[in-house]
């Protein structure tokens with residue numbers, strides 16, 4: 001039986017060679033938001049991962065919307081030129097499609113890189129004043145954000161649109177809004193971090209007002225052929241946070257705003273929340289969202305095995321699967337999955353002799 005995982009998938013005006021996605025992964029290695037040789041090599045490596053789509057790391061729309069001083073951005077001409085250089089080189093190396101995840105860190109910004117400790121920047125490390133829906137820190141040792149004004153919201157919305165236009169100029173096939181993992185859009189959505197008493201807080205409808213306005217503004221700037229989606233939170237994994245049913249409502253609202261897919265992740269709304277550690281822990285959330293909303297649905301989180309990934313898409317639990325750490329561990333994960341599932345995957349001519357069916361007889365030259 002032919003593999004569903006390796007069957008083509010179409011969204012917007014883009015056809016993906018298969019259902020496998022490299023999940024976005026911060027590299028914390030940029031220079032004032034600009035990609036450098038690290039990104040060129042990293043993206044070049046992922047160009048031949050066997051995934052039909054590679055999502056670039058969280059790419060921030062404002063300098064002070066970054067998480068760390070090393071985070072990637074698309075807030076300046078320099079950022080755009082530098083990312084273009086890395087992306088164009090990677091494009092020449094492989095045939096995968098490319099997506100960018102646009103993000104704003106909100107109260108989780110002004111942080112150290114993970115290998116520096118991952119906490120709040122110390123006074124001598126050029127910290128900045130963070131902002132969020134409410135003046136509530138991410139955790140005890142984090143910076144306290146200031147409560148955002150409507151002017152702040154206007155600025156962030158305009159920055160998302162400006163960065164989306166930069167992404168269009170760079171020719172990305174997919175633009176994803178980061179609305180998960182405790183970053184700014186998620187901070188507005190979750191009652192844990194949003195305790196406003198104005199029209200942006202209170203009911204889910206109010207908490208969604210600002211993130212939805214961003215989604216709609218970006219949608220109006222992005223032509224229909226370019227895939228626009230969001231990474232969302234299927235659950236905050238705490239009784240006072242977003243529930244599975246809220247995840248469905250968020251996906252419904254984003255679909256109405258014209259987004260064509262959601263990548264269903266979860267967790268991260270405070271420093272002390274913990275996600276389940278069971279294989280495919282977000283898959284039931286994704287399945288419910290797919291069944292109840294009909295929006296294109298991607299599942300992510302502890303999907304590691306080819307047979308597991310195949311089952312998720314073959315049984316209709318999600319349309320695509322994304323892996324993050326699996327691709328750092330094995331940058332040819334897609335090739336190895338194709339071998340395990342008896343499927344084909346594109347390889348550059350220079351590497352064609354590694355294709356299993358060409359292994360015998362042994363190469364002569």
Ligand SMILES: Cc1cc2nc3c(=O)[nH]c(=O)nc-3n(C[C@H](O)[C@H](O)[C@H](O)COP(=O)(O)O)c2cc1C
Pocket residue numbers: 023024025026027056057058101178180181231265300301302303322323324325326
């Ligand atoms: C090094 C690293 C960086 C990450 N950076 C991002 C990011 O930029 N944006 C995002 O939405 N998720 C990010 N994540 C989360 C992953 O995209 C993914 O959702 C998570 O690791 C679970 O998938 P996995 O079990 O396949 O690793 C990151 C994960 C890792 C390991």
